[in-house]
Amino acid sequence: MDALRLYGRYAAVSIRSQLAYPGSFLLMSCGQFLVTVTEFVGVWALFQRFGHIQGWRVGEVALFYGLASVIFSVADAVTRGFDVFGSVFVKTGNFDRLLLRPRTSALQLLGYELRLTRIGRLAQGLIVFGIGVHLTGFAWTPASAALLAWALAGGTALFSGLFVCQATLAFWTVESLEAMNVLTYGGEAAAEYPLNIYASWFRDFLIFVVPIACVTYFPLLVAMGRADPLGTPAWALPLTPMAGFVFLGLSLWIWGFGVRRYTSTGS
Amino acid sequence: MPQILVEGLAKTYRVAERDPGTWGAVRGLVRRRWRTIEALKGVSFSLEAGELLGFIGPNGAGKSTTIKILSGILQPSEGRCEVDGLTPWRDRIRHVARIGVVFGQRTQLWWDLPVIEGFDLLRDIYSVPPDRYRRIRDELVGLMRLEKLLDQPVRQLSLGQRMRCEIAAAMLHEPSILFLDEPTIGLDAPSKLAVRDFVRVLNKERGVTVILTTHDMHDIEALAQRVIVIGNGTILADSPFETLRQGVLAERRMFIDFEADAPDLAGLGLPGVIVHGRDGRALELAFDPGVIAAPQLISRITAAHAVADIHVDEPAIEEVIARFYDLHGAGEA
Amino acid sequence: MADVFRPYIAVLAARFQLMLQYRAAALAGFATQCWFGVIRILVFAAFYAGGAAGQPLSLRDAVTYTWLGQAFLAFLPWNADPDVADMVRTGAVAYERLRPVDTYAWWYARALAWSTARVLPRAALMVAFASVLLPLAGLGKWGLPPPPTWSAAGLFALSAAGMILLSAALTVILNVIMAASMSDRGANTLAAPFVNLFSGMIIPLAFFPDTLRPFLRAQPLAGLVDIPFSIYFAGLTGTDALGAIALQFLWVVVLVLLGRWWLGAVMGRLQIQGG
Numbered sequence: 001m002d003a004l005r006l007y008g009r010y011a012a013v014s015i016r017s018q019l020a021y022p023g024s025f026l027l028m029s030c031g032q033f034l035v036t037v038t039e040f041v042g043v044w045a046l047f048q049r050f051g052h053i054q055g056w057r058v059g060e061v062a063l064f065y066g067l068a069s070v071i072f073s074v075a076d077a078v079t080r081g082f083d084v085f086g087s088v089f090v091k092t093g094n095f096d097r098l099l100l101r102p103r104t105s106a107l108q109l110l111g112y113e114l115r116l117t118r119i120g121r122l123a124q125g126l127i128v129f130g131i132g133v134h135l136t137g138f139a140w141t142p143a144s145a146a147l148l149a150w151a152l153a154g155g156t157a158l159f160s161g162l163f164v165c166q167a168t169l170a171f172w173t174v175e176s177l178e179a180m181n182v183l184t185y186g187g188e189a190a191a192e193y194p195l196n197i198y199a200s201w202f203r204d205f206l207i208f209v210v211p212i213a214c215v216t217y218f219p220l221l222v223a224m225g226r227a228d229p230l231g232t233p234a235w236a237l238p239l240t241p242m243a244g245f246v247f248l249g250l251s252l253w254i255w256g257f258g259v260r261r262y263t264s265t266g267s
Numbered sequence: 268m269p270q271i272l273v274e275g276l277a278k279t280y281r282v283a284e285r286d287p288g289t290w291g292a293v294r295g296l297v298r299r300r301w302r303t304i305e306a307l308k309g310v311s312f313s314l315e316a317g318e319l320l321g322f323i324g325p326n327g328a329g330k331s332t333t334i335k336i337l338s339g340i341l342q343p344s345e346g347r348c349e350v351d352g353l354t355p356w357r358d359r360i361r362h363v364a365r366i367g368v369v370f371g372q373r374t375q376l377w378w379d380l381p382v383i384e385g386f387d388l389l390r391d392i393y394s395v396p397p398d399r400y401r402r403i404r405d406e407l408v409g410l411m412r413l414e415k416l417l418d419q420p421v422r423q424l425s426l427g428q429r430m431r432c433e434i435a436a437a438m439l440h441e442p443s444i445l446f447l448d449e450p451t452i453g454l455d456a457p458s459k460l461a462v463r464d465f466v467r468v469l470n471k472e473r474g475v476t477v478i479l480t481t482h483d484m485h486d487i488e489a490l491a492q493r494v495i496v497i498g499n500g501t502i503l504a505d506s507p508f509e510t511l512r513q514g515v516l517a518e519r520r521m522f523i524d525f526e527a528d529a530p531d532l533a534g535l536g537l538p539g540v541i542v543h544g545r546d547g548r549a550l551e552l553a554f555d556p557g558v559i560a561a562p563q564l565i566s567r568i569t570a571a572h573a574v575a576d577i578h579v580d581e582p583a584i585e586e587v588i589a590r591f592y593d594l595h596g597a598g599e600a
Numbered sequence: 601m602a603d604v605f606r607p608y609i610a611v612l613a614a615r616f617q618l619m620l621q622y623r624a625a626a627l628a629g630f631a632t633q634c635w636f637g638v639i640r641i642l643v644f645a646a647f648y649a650g651g652a653a654g655q656p657l658s659l660r661d662a663v664t665y666t667w668l669g670q671a672f673l674a675f676l677p678w679n680a681d682p683d684v685a686d687m688v689r690t691g692a693v694a695y696e697r698l699r700p701v702d703t704y705a706w707w708y709a710r711a712l713a714w715s716t717a718r719v720l721p722r723a724a725l726m727v728a729f730a731s732v733l734l735p736l737a738g739l740g741k742w743g744l745p746p747p748p749t750w751s752a753a754g755l756f757a758l759s760a761a762g763m764i765l766l767s768a769a770l771t772v773i774l775n776v777i778m779a780a781s782m783s784d785r786g787a788n789t790l791a792a793p794f795v796n797l798f799s800g801m802i803i804p805l806a807f808f809p810d811t812l813r814p815f816l817r818a819q820p821l822a823g824l825v826d827i828p829f830s831i832y833f834a835g836l837t838g839t840d841a842l843g844a845i846a847l848q849f850l851w852v853v854v855l856v857l858l859g860r861w862w863l864g865a866v867m868g869r870l871q872i873q874g875g
Contacts (some may be wrong), residue, residue, distance in 0.1 A: 002394060009391050018381045024785055031789030038793045042802035049655060049807050050647045097375055098341040101392050102364035179628035182635040189639050197646035227547075263356055264342040265280070 003107055010111025018116050023115060026130075032120025036069060040128055054197045055229075059135025059194060063224065064131025067148070067216050068191035071155030072184075073121035079163035080158070084171030086177050095262065104176025106252060109167070137222070141240055144223040147238060151223075155215035156239025161186065161244070161251035162210070167253070171258040184212055192214045196229045203230070213246060214240035269313035270444070270476055273336070276346035278307040278332050306332040307343070314478070316443065317397070319470045321491030321508070322480040325592050329500040330480050337478070338368055338446055339389030341597040350445065364393060367437030374433060376421045382432050383417040386439060393440035402441065407435040411465055427458025434465055444468065444476045451483050463489045484585055495590065512587050517557055520580045521564065523550045524575035535571055537564065544577045548575070620627045630654045630725045637670040637730075641742060656806035657726045660741065665804050667744040668829045671726035674718035675767040676801060676824060678792040680774035681710055685784040693779050703867060704860045707775055711768040745833075752834045755841045759828035760846030769794075769855035776859060780866045800826030806835070820855065823848035 016195065018025055043065065047058035067118045076083070089095040089109075098108045166180035187210060195203050195217040220242040221228055228237065284300040307329045314320055324330045334347060335341035339355030339362045348355060351399040353362045368375075376385040390400045408414060411431045411441060416424060424432065430450060439459055447466065451459045467490060469475045479490060487494060487508060494511055496504040504511055519544070523529070532542065537560035545549040554564055568574065630651050647767070679685075685709070687693045696703050711834035747753040762808040777787040796802050798821035806824040807817045816822060821822065827844045830836040836844055 006391050013377070013380065013384065013388060017377075027785055029788050031793070034793035035791065035796070039802055041797065045803055045807050045809070046647060050650055052650055053643075053647050054649060069773040094373065096335070096340050097370075097373065099359065100338060100363050100366075100368050100375075102360045102362075102394075103392055123637070138725075158662065175625035175814045176628035179631055180623060186632070186635050186639065189636065193643060198642050202642065214320070251350060263340055263359075 003103075006103070007107065007111055011114045014111070014114045018113075019171050028104070028117040029120040029123075029134060031122055032117060034120075035128075036121045036124040040065065040124065049260050053193065056194050056197070057135070058127045060134065060224070062132030063138065064132075064194050065192040066125045066127070066132055067151065067155075067220055068188050068218050069121055069125025069128060069192075069217065071125075071152055071186040072159055073118045073125060074152070075159030076154045077115045077118035078110065079160045080109065080115040081109035082160075082163040082167035085109065085167035090262075091174050099259075099263070103218070106164070106255060110218070138224065142233075147219050147223045150238075151215050151219035151241050154219075154244030157248040158211065158244035159187070161248035162187065164251040164255050165238060168255045168258040171262050177234040189211045192264060211240070211243035214243035268352055270316040271335070272349045273313065273333075274347040274348070276307055276310040276333065276336060276343050276348060277305070278336065278341070279344045280304045280306055289530055295532070299564035303533070305500055307336075309346070310497070310500070312481060312495060312502065316476055317470070317474045317476045319466075319492055320479065321471075321487040321494040322478055323484075323487060323494060323588065324497035324503075326553050328497045330427055330497050333497065334446055334478070335446060338366060364440065365442050366444045366446060367440070367442040368446045369430075369433050369437045369448065369450055371430070371447075371452040373551055374421060374429060376436055377424045378428075379420055381418050381420055381552050382424075385418075385421065385432075386436060388534075389436055389439050392507060395505055396438050396597075398585055399441075402437075403439060405503055411435050411461070423560070424596060427454050427461070430454060430458065430462055431465065434462065438469065438475075439558075443474070446477070447477065447479045447481075447524060449481055450479070450487055451481065465476075466490060466560065467552070474552060484588055495512070496588075498592060504591070507532050513593065517555055517559065518582060519556055520582060521552050522578040523552070523568065523574055524548055525550065525574040531573055532568070535567055537567060538563070564576075604810060608660060609699065610803055626721060627724055628727075630722060633670045633673065633722070634727070637666050640666045640831045653811075656838060657777045657835065660745070661835060662804065664744060667726060667730040668832060669801055669825060671723040671730075671744075672719055672763070674722060674799075675715050675763060676792075676799065677696070677767050677770035677772075678795060679788045679810050680769065680778045681707065681714060681785075683710070684775045684778060685788070688784045694867070697729075697867060702857075704772065704863050707772045707863075708768055708856075708859075710763070711771040711775075715771070716766055725752060730763045738746060741798050748834050752837070755837075755845065759823075759841075759845050759848060761829045762823055762845055762852060763779050763825075763828045764857070765852045766820065766848060769852055769859060770824075772859045773855060773862070778864050780862070780869075792806055795821060795824070798822065799824040804830070806830075817844070818847065818852040823851055 002039065009094060032114045040062075043061070044058065047053070047061070056109075058128065089098065095105070098105045100115075101108060107191070108170045131163070133140075159231075162180065166177055168176055169180060186204075190198070190206060191201070191212045195206060196212045198206070203213070206217075218232065218237045280303065282301050282302050282304055287598045299459060308350070310329070310333060322334070332341065337350065350362060351365060353365075355362045377388065378381065380388070382556065386404055390397075390404075395403075407416065411434065413432060413435060416428050416432060421429060421432070431438045434447075434450070440464055445466075450466070450490050451462055454462065462488060466477060468478070470490075477490075479486065481487065491508055494504065494506065494508045495502055504514075506514075518579045525548045527548065529545050529548055531550070532550075537554075537559065539555045541553045542550065543553055554561075565577060569577075644659060644662045644666070647702060648662075654660060684693070687696065696706070699706060730744035731746070734740060747756055774787045774791055778784060781787070781872070798816070798819055801824075805813075805822060808816055811849070817826075823844075827836065827848055833840045
């Protein structure tokens, strides 16, 4: 697959140029690690006070929390090009340069940067998940590992789709892109806790509109060997990460519209 | 069969308008006004393979709009355009694989990467077979003398060095058409000459069709066989450069140093001669070579007065073009 | 001294103009913050549903705390002044000495202007949303109530002033760190996690283990979030509140003096070394 090979080259170039400044890289990774770790410290303190949240203990919540962090950090690392699309490409007119290359703009944006500093949040997510595994006695079987990998893939697709949507917004307005943080960072924050603690309108939103629950809550329930307290049928649960791929597909389709509009109205 | 065919190209933009000042900003919160701009009002021309076209016009005239449409990154509101049989904006990926574009102001190379790595990445983006790539790359590097620059990151290069690398980079995939947008802007004299030489070789020896947009009229003089002038969204002229010059300023200047104080030439009855300046012994006059040839004018003056030195010149090219814009009411929008 | 105020007012006015222009951005940022507030409140509600007995704050207080946090978010000294960052990057910090003003006061005034200009519109919108809109929609108990007593309100005003002054002093310290390290990275990257945790932005300091209480309440960052908000919902009252406010202002004085001394040292070094 020629496109895959090209992405590999983009990634290699990006990694080399980031590691050329090792001091800066370490500093920013540490900074991100600390920011995310301190947030979990707050969660931990709340559990010391309250003991549990709607029946979930801190170890179980740590599983959800860690998975959400890992998924988000991978998607965040890979879609940097889409994240900065408005300021780096639209405002400056540099998007023209991408259109002048015989490749899809989406592939080029994907290759723009593989942001290694996101390893800070990734490390935090893995540690927190590890704590959760330790505290709950999580059973590592081929099935549960596969399910987690499947959830990770679907989750990365979903959050990448959200960043693609954010970039598509930039075709219309470069200034209000911050609103998408509601869904990207806000979505990650919401996914940190098991879904059933939220009010029903919020839950429905996270299942049917931006299917974050489908890539964290449901698959993790299956991996933990639990039934859904909300009563979703057991057969449906393992299939849910599919929603992440569907979402990404839709996002890319809408992105295409955005590109067409850009070429018809000019920058 | 022309390689590039443009027919009736038109493009209209809508731009939001805001009243100035704080009150206008507040009102802008509630309601927006729109203004339509007609960037192109019907442009038509055609280009055969291997031509070198100079594309000039005042700022805001519609040059970049035309180039963007030709390169496929902008759709026109009306009109037809075909490049090598493809419609640029519809067959974008196939079309851009066959063209090279150089922007004078912006680089397409990666800022932190050594030049050679940027070239290699372009090879992968354009899917150039490795053997062909090596051959072309070495030819271009030799042609532009880029050997010493290859290992340096682009951000460390001077503007002139960067522009030479840019043009080489644009040619790596052997496009049949090259768009150059202000390639010599900000360059020092030797770099300008190097760039012009390079473009001339590409066009004359390799048959690359070149469309050159520039404000530097010396570029045009040095390179363009044919010139299109765009003003106010329409084509004002489409002809060889000399024809353009003759049509606008059939005028030459003569600078005379007299032995004594510069005299009044009225009594000599010289037709179509206008005195532009007089300063002590120096005299500047303008004349139309069609009305009286330079040799005749010189002999008539020297017969009547003692002359120390004479110097004949053409008005600056910028003056020719500025006069042309003026004549057609095409000054800066 | 009046010279120091004039640029402050000018910067404030310019910021407002800029913000009116980028109205979409302002609204988007506001919506984002409302959303994060909502998520935090939902999480608190779920925790409290398991039993509110013996908690250092009531749910109502936690909700109040959350909304106040979103309203005053821009006062958190996460970053140094971006213009100073630019100066450090281009090596032009020494040129600040060319201005006929006291450099520390100049930077302090800029920090004040920068943070106040960002907070005022955001706080106004937050109050409109959480104090007016939510109650109108029948969700009053999830909104932002006014302070329960007049004394709480008055003490809050004092404490808020302390918060603002403290924020500016810390921002200037970040500026100095940046200028001293000649790099625009370090200060910006590492400040946020410490500020968030110790100010009480992540969770109210009262939720931390009781053994840590004295230390947490005494450290300077508490005056950025925890102290003023606790005073607002009368978690801190009377002499305790006055004591906390005094502590805030004490830290302001300490940090200003520290900042002035340190800036002088850094500038002196730059004058000798150059840029």
